[in-house]
Amino acid sequence: MLGIDPGLTRCGVGVVDVEPDRSGRLVHVGVIRSGSDMPLPERLATIAAGIRAVLTEHRPDVVAVERVFAQHNVRTVMGTAQASGVALLLAAEHGLPAETHTPSEVKAAITGYGAADKRQVQTMVARVLRLDALPQPADAADALALALCHAWRSGGSTGGQGSTPLTPAQRAWADAERLVRSSR
Amino acid sequence: MLGIDPGLTRCGVGVVDVEPDRSGRLVHVGVIRSGSDMPLPERLATIAAGIRAVLTEHRPDVVAVERVFAQHNVRTVMGTAQASGVALLLAAEHGLPAETHTPSEVKAAITGYGAADKRQVQTMVARVLRLDALPQPADAADALALALCHAWRSGGSTGGQGSTPLTPAQRAWADAERLVRSSR
Numbered sequence: 001m002l003g004i005d006p007g008l009t010r011c012g013v014g015v016v017d018v019e020p021d022r023s024g025r026l027v028h029v030g031v032i033r034s035g036s037d038m039p040l041p042e043r044l045a046t047i048a049a050g051i052r053a054v055l056t057e058h059r060p061d062v063v064a065v066e067r068v069f070a071q072h073n074v075r076t077v078m079g080t081a082q083a084s085g086v087a088l089l090l091a092a093e094h095g096l097p098a099e100t101h102t103p104s105e106v107k108a109a110i111t112g113y114g115a116a117d118k119r120q121v122q123t124m125v126a127r128v129l130r131l132d133a134l135p136q137p138a139d140a141a142d143a144l145a146l147a148l149c150h151a152w153r154s155g156g157s158t159g160g161q162g163s164t165p166l167t168p169a170q171r172a173w174a175d176a177e178r179l180v181r182s183s184r
Numbered sequence: 185m186l187g188i189d190p191g192l193t194r195c196g197v198g199v200v201d202v203e204p205d206r207s208g209r210l211v212h213v214g215v216i217r218s219g220s221d222m223p224l225p226e227r228l229a230t231i232a233a234g235i236r237a238v239l240t241e242h243r244p245d246v247v248a249v250e251r252v253f254a255q256h257n258v259r260t261v262m263g264t265a266q267a268s269g270v271a272l273l274l275a276a277e278h279g280l281p282a283e284t285h286t287p288s289e290v291k292a293a294i295t296g297y298g299a300a301d302k303r304q305v306q307t308m309v310a311r312v313l314r315l316d317a318l319p320q321p322a323d324a325a326d327a328l329a330l331a332l333c334h335a336w337r338s339g340g341s342t343g344g345q346g347s348t349p350l351t352p353a354q355r356a357w358a359d360a361e362r363l364v365r366s367s368r
Binding site: 039040041042044045048068079081082083084085086088089091092095098100130156 | 223224225229230232239252253262265266267268270271272273275276277282284340
């Protein structure tokens with residue numbers, strides 16, 4: 001499972017193996033960077049070359065790409081959308097199914113809480129993949145979270161989205177969230 | 185000169201030969217379509233295949249792509265941005281310089297008026313390229329206008345943008361616009 005957190009300056013890529021019991025193993029994580037001083041076409045070509053290298057070396061079965069929304073910074077979001085277009089194109093050209101997930105879907109799947117912050121996502125990704133340190137930078141953690149999210153949502157249950165059982169990690173976070181809320 | 189008006193449902197492509205005297209000749213015009221019922225990655229792959237076919241057959245020296253802005257319809261603009269990312273990537277991968285122009289830059293270059301409507305752009309494109317009929321649909325005309333705009337802006341003058349001399353067509357439109365405005 002390959003997760004891609006698209007971006008022009010930093011594009012996170014994370015590959016995980018996910019077992020039927022929903023446990024996960026880190027295969028590869030990295031960030032493809034392109035300088036803002038490069039012309040846009042060359043930035044996109046740099047991103048594409050990095051994604052192709054991961055596809056060729058790790059041969060994932062499925063690709064998950066973060067869905068882009070219009071946000072505050074219009075300039076950034078356009079570059080992000082262009083990078084996501086490149087990521088989705090490469091998946092199709094490698095004959096791989098590709099799906100998009102919103103940031104809140106990913107956060108909810110990983111932490112049990114759709115508005116989790118970056119640190120919470122990094123912490124849960126490290127826990128699920130049994131990493132010694134938090135995956136850095138956040139774009140790398142987001143790519144891994146995306147890959148885990150997609151694996152769990154697509155393979156973990158035959159029921160609808162609402163009936164997908166929580167992982168132990170999700171249950172722990174959901175419980176913690178409830179505790180924090182009830183104590184406010 | 186290849187102009188690309190990016191879009192998922194309709195992606196306009198237009199190839200023109202432009203002489204040093206700024207006259208233009210139509211080489212190819214078309215619209216690449218992808219159905220909204222197709223998965224997004226396959227739509228982008230369809231667009232990419234269509235652009236690659238034009239690059240291979242007509243071997244342009246330069247590519248011009250319409251610049252995308254966040255507009256009213258956020259859903260549409262994201263798909264347009266993704267298609268533009270694919271177009272810019274393909275230009276880079278074919279070793280071609282690629283530039284973006286805003287719709288108003290294109291309209292101003294073609295008609296002398298940055299807020300020209302689609303019909304005015306189609307009319308001027310047909311006149312410059314000496315076509316018997318208006319190029320259809322508007323996406324095709326926009327792609328041709330983009331190619332002409334880029335050729336004129338980049339090759340027509342060594343001066344800055346502000347000092348680029350108007351073409352006869354631009355002068356005619358600018359005069360007409362002034363007339364219309366002064367008579368209001």
